[in-house]
Amino acid sequence: MSKTITVNGTERPIPSDPRVSLLDFLRENEGLTGTKKGCDHGQCGACTVIVNGMRINSCLTLAAMHDGDSVTTIEGLGTPTSPSPLQVAFVEHDGFQCGYCTPGQICSATAMLDEIAAGFASDASEDLLGEMQASPEEIRERMSGNLCRCGAYANIVTAIREIAQGDA
Amino acid sequence: MRPFAFQRPDSLAHAHELTVPEDATAVAGGTNLLDLMKLQVETPERLVDINRLGMTEIQETADGGLRIGALATNTATANDDRVRADYPVLARxxxxxxxxxxxxxxxxxxxxxxxxxxxxxxxxxQPCNKREPGSGCGAIDGIAHLHAVLGTSPSCIATYPGDMAVALSALDATVEIASPDSDERSVPVRDFHLLPGDTPCRDNVLERGEIITAVTLPRPVKAKHLYRKVRERSSYAFALVSVAAIVAVEDGVIARADLAFGGLAHKPWHDARLSELLVGEAPSAALFDKAGDLLLEGARGYGENDFKIPLARRTLAAVMAEATETEI
Incomplete structure (x- = not known):
């Protein structure tokens, strides 16, 4: 049985203590401190990463449950010299103040745009089966798992909207 | 988090074997369990990861219903085209x-x-008879804002917090359970969760070693499906009151009214008398009020949650009004 997790394209061994959350594995074992520990209870979304294409709270899952899985963190989405379009948009529109929630916001938004493209519905969708739109209302609902204590929400929505419309 | 051994069964039989002992707990998504382990509310000595047992399919059944695997994610279920088209109350x-x-x-x-x-x-x-039997209930005479008004006991006034099961109750879904000693048993979702009584530590009918394998929905019916959730913020909050409704009107009278309620009790609340009262009658504000009387006849508030009684009445009326296109 495979005992590794692929992190941003590189296979890494899973720690032997089963208590290690995926979040602590990324930060403490892998040194990937972009992923943030906010509440550690799945309420704030600062720890959001993308596992096998789906965004999840890395604090509420164990590294041991993910052998064979592929994880993308903020470090895997872009670099200072080659940022992802959402990273550029967050800078452009001041989608943050202190920046602590930002990696989670951007990982979440990256997966959210894929979900909209795949036709996933949300609580804000009028029609469950129609084409999904990245309207401000939809973005707010779909991003409700990512809190920003600085309250940069208006600019976060603007940044995401810009990329969503660019994709359309 | 307390130390534990991590085990992964390779078959359902193996999962039964590993989860029969008192100190073992099965984990699937883990979003609630791991949170409770961090809080030391749950302290299993062995955590049994059942995620690699398959059970993710959503398949049509022979009688035209839908069988949703126990390990299908909530996202997969809510976005399944058959669920969205035929069981929108569940997706919602x-x-x-x-x-x-x-x-x-x-x-x-x-x-x-x-x-x-x-x-x-x-x-x-804090004292809690559910977590630590015999320690008392802190919520009675305490902070009881989110708590139950129906089916409570002197031991416990906690609510079942979920939304999905409320829709499953309205749909009269069945929970399929694999047992260690026999093959499989089926329990209507309406009977799956328990009222607290003297044993609030038991949330549901599962016995040690049993594993849920699927939830089966009956054949879809032509009706309006609504899920109305009243909460204190518009997203990512538990229901104060929720109503799942599957309602049809034919020739000016209510032909179907399958209702279930969240936020009111230790289980998704279903009262068969509501359907009996409503079906065959012309929809009206007075009728919905009578339904509210019936729903809430045994209701009891605990101070901070007294508001849930009028809120449930009004939410029921609002949902029935929308479903039947009636002015109230």
Whole structure:
């Protein structure tokens, strides 16, 4: 049985203590401190990463449950010299103040745009089966798992909207 | 988090074997269980990861219903085209719960087994008969804002917190359970969760070693499906009151009214008398009021949650009005 997790394209061994959350594995074992520990209870979304294409709270899952899985963190989405379009948009529109929630916001938004493209519905969708739109209302609902204590929400929505419309 | 051994069964039989002992707990999505382990509310010595047992399919049944695997994620279920088209109340209820990150991990079986969010249950320094039988109930005469008004007992006034199961109750779904000693048993979802009584530590009918394998929906019916969730913020909050409704009107009279309620009790609340009262009658504000009387005849508030009684009455009326296109 495979005992590794692929992190941003590189296979890494899973720690032997089963208590290690995926979040602590990324930060403490892998040194990937972009992923943030906010509440550690799945309420704030600062720890959001993308596992096998789906965004999840890395604090509420164990590294041991993910052998064979592929994880993308903020470090895997872009670099200072080659940022992802959402990273550029967050800078452009001041989608943050202190920046602590930002990696989670951007990982979440990256997966959210894929979900909209795949036709996933949300609580804000009028029609469950129609084409999904990245309207401000939809973005707010779909991003409700990512809190920003600085309250940069208006600019976060603007940044995401810009990329969503660019994709359309 | 207390130390534990991590085990992964390779078959359902193996999963039974590993989860029969008292000190073992099965984990699927883990979004509730791991949270409770961090709080030391749950302290299993062995954690049995059942995620590699398959059970993720959503398949049509021979009689035209739908069988949703216990390990299908909430996201997969809510976005299944058959669920969205034929059982929209279920898709709506799932989408009204939690966040996308949590729904991506949460599973059908795990969602059914989630524990209450009562503040006394999740705080190990407080008394709680559910967590520690015999220690008392902090919520009675305490902070009871989110608590139950129907089916309570002197031992416990906690609510079942979920949304999905409320829709499943309205749909009269069946929970399929694999047992260690026999093959499989089926329990109507309406009977799956228990009222607290003297044993609030038991949330549901599962016995040691049993594993939920699927939830089966009956053949779809032509009706309006609504899920109305009243909460204190518009997203990512538990229901104060929720109503799942499957309602049809034919020739000016109500032909079907399958209703279930969240936020009111220790289980998704279903009262068969409501359907008996409503079906065959012309929809009206007076009729919905009578339904409210019936629903709430045994209701009891505990101070902070007194508001839930009028709120449930009004939400029921509002949902019935919308479903039947009636002015109230």
């Amino acid at each position: 209820a799932i989408l009204a719960g939690a966040t996308q990150q949590l729904r991506n991990r949460a599973t059908t079986g795990g969602n059914l087994c989630q524990r209450t969010r009562c503040y006394y249950f999740t705080n190990i320094d």
